[in-house]
Amino acid sequence: MNKLKNPMNDALFEAFLKLETLEECYAFFEDICTYKEIEAMSNRLEAAKLLNKGKTYEEILKDINISSSTLSRVSKALKYGTGGYETIIKRINKK
Template identity: 55%
Template sequence: MTYESKLKNPFTDELFEAVLSLKDIEECYRFFEDICTIKEIQALSQRLKVAKLLRQNKTYNEIEETTGASTATISRINRCLHYGADGYTTILNRLEGKEE
């Protein structure tokens, strides 16, 4: 089954193919450092940490203190976890060794 996204287009397909071609963390660092700003990488990594903490049932206050994320960001990620495209769930399950 193919997921249909509002952001799907040939440019995005090519970006995702590029990411999937990366072989290890070192290559990820090199690619993302070139393609993103430091702030963008920090924002992405912060969002993943927020998602992990939400799955651990941490409170918004605990998450805000740990990550520095705003309550608006935490709320958005929480909505994605419950009503989104299951991207966070897929990745978190894989990171936790709970393949679907």
């Protein structure tokens, strides 16, 4: 996480934290990201959730539009990353 830490990224992440509704998120992300970038992030989160549920690579690759190399990267982040996926998955599951 240290390599990401800088004032511009702090400002970006602070902006994310200011969003209050799903509609605000859609509007902001549509302005700041391309459709493909949003789709890629959505696919990574979905892959992380499916891996967390014990789904196999084959099942995930069949269910969502993600490359095997990206799926591998998501899996590595779940196992050896900073805990970001785990934090958000736990919070999503609490709902």
